Amino acid sequence: MDTATTVNNTAVQVSTVDVPVKIYTQSLCFYYRRQKVLHDISLQLPANQITAITGPSGSGKSTFLMVLNRLWEEVEGCDISGKVTMELAGHFKNIHDPTLPVCELRRKVAMVFQQPNPLPMSIYKNIAFPLRLAHVNDKKRIKENVEFVLRQVCLWDEVKDRLGDDGRLLSGGQQQRLCLARALVLNPEVLLLDEPTSSLDPEASNAIEELLLTLKSQCTLVMVSHYQDQIQRIADFHIKVLNGRFSTGLDWRGDCNQNS
Numbered sequence: 001m002d003t004a005t006t007v008n009n010t011a012v013q014v015s016t017v018d019v020p021v022k023i024y025t026q027s028l029c030f031y032y033r034r035q036k037v038l039h040d041i042s043l044q045l046p047a048n049q050i051t052a053i054t055g056p057s058g059s060g061k062s063t064f065l066m067v068l069n070r071l072w073e074e075v076e077g078c079d080i081s082g083k084v085t086m087e088l089a090g091h092f093k094n095i096h097d098p099t100l101p102v103c104e105l106r107r108k109v110a111m112v113f114q115q116p117n118p119l120p121m122s123i124y125k126n127i128a129f130p131l132r133l134a135h136v137n138d139k140k141r142i143k144e145n146v147e148f149v150l151r152q153v154c155l156w157d158e159v160k161d162r163l164g165d166d167g168r169l170l171s172g173g174q175q176q177r178l179c180l181a182r183a184l185v186l187n188p189e190v191l192l193l194d195e196p197t198s199s200l201d202p203e204a205s206n207a208i209e210e211l212l213l214t215l216k217s218q219c220t221l222v223m224v225s226h227y228q229d230q231i232q233r234i235a236d237f238h239i240k241v242l243n244g245r246f247s248t249g250l251d252w253r254g255d256c257n258q259n260s
């Protein structure tokens with residue numbers, strides 16, 4: 001592995017390779033009820049790459065993901081300082097800019113959680129719901145999109161005859177793939193993944209890893225993972241966290257071209 005050396009406003013330079021930046025954090029700190037759990041994080045996340053975040057339990061990995069789509073604002077007693085800038089629809093924006101409504105940010109920055117969280121509605125509606133929220137009303141288009149993303153996450157064959165069943169009746173692994181499909185249906189620019197394969201069997205896990213590699217062409221992936229072998233297989237960059245402090249540079253997988 002190589003280590004990132006220089007950063008400017010448009011690219012992370014890793015050895016002799018320049019990689020465009022999608023997300024900057026500047027002096028980012030995060031507090032739960034005044035307890036500081038993220039400490040002064042300034043880093044750059046490369047566009048259209050998979051960046052893996054690893055670290056011991058409780059070190060702040062999930063909290064960092066929640067900052068990137070402002071999900072922390074739904075949790076009582078939290079506070080933040082510093083700045084997060086993201087390239088969205090071709091423009092760099094402070095994600096806390098009042099001109100960027102949080103619902104619009106979350107459409108572009110989707111998240112899949114460690115614990116699958118299907119909505120209390122049918123399998124079909126779980127996927128159609130975000131489309132409806134985004135004012136997509138064309139039933140044919142919704143149907144096509146639902147099928148497309150369910151195929152993408154290798155769930156279509158298992159659920160095509162029971163699309164009206166409650167999503168919560170699926171197995172844990174199926175629920176995880178359903179939630180990934182729901183995250184993908186609005187074509188996010190950034191996909192945040194918190195242990196995306198932790199509830200999957202090896203076959204489903206391999207299929208999802210393959211999918212994540214293909215998604216690099218359409219979005220930037222930031223993935224928390226405890227699995228070193230998974231990081232070796234699919235991540236391009238690697239950031240380590242310890243007690244809310246992030247390693248200063250990105251470790252770059254020298255053989256990342258294998259995953260391009």
Ligand SMILES: Nc1ncnc2c1ncn2[C@@H]1O[C@H](COP(=O)(O)OP(=O)(O)OP(=O)(O)O)[C@@H](O)[C@H]1O
Pocket residue numbers: 032033037055056057058059060061062063064075
């Ligand atoms: N809602 C909350 N209120 C108070 N403290 C919290 C809350 N959520 C998380 N924490 C604390 O913040 C710190 C970081 O938690 P976080 O969930 O981000 O860690 P993590 O690295 O993702 O852990 P894991 O690998 O176990 O999922 C921990 O000390 C945790 O106890």
